[in-house]
Amino acid sequence: MTGPRQLALLAQESAHLAPGASEEAALGRRVFVSGSGAILTDLDGNQYIDLAAGTLTQSLGHCHPEVVTALTEQAARLWNVHDFATADRVELCELLAGLLPPELDTYSFFSTGAEVVEAALRAVQAVAEPGRNRIGALRHGFHGKTQGARMLVHWDIGNQAFAGNSVLGYSPYCYRCPIELQYPSCGVRCASLVRKHIAEKPNVSALVFEPILGAAGVIVPPPGYWEQIADSCREHGVLLVADEVLTGGGRTGAFLASERFGIEPDLVALSKGLASGFPFAALAGRSSVLRHPQAGRAGSTASTYSNNPLGIAAARATLEVVTRDSLVEQVLTLGELLDERLAELRRQFEVLGDVRGIGLLYGLEFVRSRTTREPAPDVARAVYLAALDLGLRVSIGGHIIRLAPPFTIERALLEEGVSLLGRALERVTEAGR
Ligand SMILES: Cc1ncc(COP(=O)(O)O)c(C=O)c1O
Structure with missing residues (x-):
């Protein structure tokens, strides 16, 4: 949930800011105050693992020294x-x-x-x-x-x-x-x-x-x-x-x-x-x-x-x-780990119709059924919000969630990020039963 200080600031801003924000900002309603490596902090002091790396931009994480x-x-x-x-x-x-x-x-x-x-x-x-x-x-x-x-x-x-x-x-x-x-x-x-x-x-x-x-x-x-x-x-x-x-x-x-x-x-x-x-x-x-x-x-x-x-x-x-720091090579190694972990999630959750990617860039396609492949943007949105509440930031667009972790992320943090995504999926799929 968005914390009280953030809600107050968002209410104040909405008096002037034109609509048209990205889906993720409009839905996520967070006010970030700082970033360091793969971690973001919001105005209420909550922290997030940022697997969206800014706008898929922060290859070196936030504020690399x-x-x-x-x-x-x-x-x-x-x-x-x-x-x-x-x-x-x-x-x-x-x-x-x-x-x-x-x-x-x-x-x-x-x-x-x-x-x-x-x-x-x-x-x-x-x-x-x-x-x-x-x-x-x-x-x-x-x-x-x-x-x-x-x-x-x-x-x-x-x-x-x-x-x-x-x-x-x-x-x-x-x-x-x-x-x-x-x-x-x-x-x-x-x-x-x-x-x-x-x-x-x-x-x-x-x-x-x-x-x-x-x-x-x-x-x-x-x-x-x-x-x-x-x-x-x-x-x-x-x-x-x-x-x-x-x-x-x-x-x-x-x-x-x-x-x-x-x-x-x-x-x-x-x-x-x-x-x-x-x-x-x-x-x-x-x-x-x-x-x-x-x-x-x-x-x-x-x-x-x-x-x-x-x-x-x-x-x-x-x-x-x-x-x-040979980070391009590191992308390959971390990419293998991400690939394995996401494949486990796909085996576990029927709503993940397709999981595909290369290096440290992945797309997760949410569907209503694996047979019909009907896109399920509502499920993607619910997972996106549940992930934020659990302390994970990913990127959303329609029925697709994208992951693009920093090249510098520690292995343990990457694994923790994916397991938070798994918990978000659990919350949403259990609630939908
Ligand atoms: C492949 C590609 N080309 C161009 C753009 C546009 O970049 P910008 O938003 O900086 O104008 C984007 C932005 O996401 C992109 O992904």
Whole structure:
């Protein structure tokens, strides 16, 4: 239950704050005052294990001391000099060059996920051959809420989707197969249909995709999906633009999720975990695209907050820790533990229709029955609230709960978090009997 001091503050705020908050904030009604590692504290002094890591952002947990130091020192030194060079930016470029595949050697810096997706779209449009004026996207993909990004989003994201200039392909949503087939006997038909689309649409300049579809519930493609589609894009001169705003930075057990699926993108959008949740984003690309005379026109990467020294400091410190402490490898080890524990929960609770994920990114799909697979958002909401009451924070969207623990979480705390989730499931399913 939300404590009394929080309730009073929320009542006061509601006199002025416009509606439109995320489902989790609107439902959860908590006022957090501090965070340290994987632990959050609310205004009434209750603590929570944060398996949602901020907004799936805090790869190093909340307020990692080295990121705090980097930000504090930077805050005392320099905040905004438009996009002039700084020593930190040079270091950040070097760090990225060491972590990304070698062909992705050119970078520009922004503040948010949607902003970096827009920058990728501008670059694609700048280098596109005449007549290639459409962009490919996947059903169930999410790329942000600015107008260009929404053009790629073909499902309801709380605002009506605007599918303007993009063409659509099937996502690899095996649990709810869009063409009602079953893996592996399907032969990954969804991918062949996307291939066909690409072959038949000479006006498509790029495919913008999430290698794993995050907001839609951590949809992990089966083997063969990306191989087919990436080959087809190469064959037909369609640029591969990986939106790794959520998956990039190590969350899936490789610095890029694209690497886990053998995709070699031309452009990659990075944000959430890149700077430990500080507003920051990077576009990484092949020099053939980002140094193309049309894409690299004066001012094309500049804006008021792009290249912000504070964001750069947070990203630099984050990547230094990720590299020094071999955290991408740690994601793989902790991911195995999470996978095992969640599989136990799935065996125990019928309402968990599907549990899927990779590295430290998981989606739990709640259903009314495993036979009908009818989504059960009310059950997901009840579990989400019961978990909060027990001292666990997860991320909710519709009938899906997502988990994205910090890479730095202790094993014992991760296990405790999952067992709290089990207790929340028990409470809800027993109450429903
Ligand atoms: C894959 C992906 N792209 C883009 C975005 C948009 O990022 P932002 O909310 O920072 O604009 C998100 C946000 O969740 C995302 O998951």
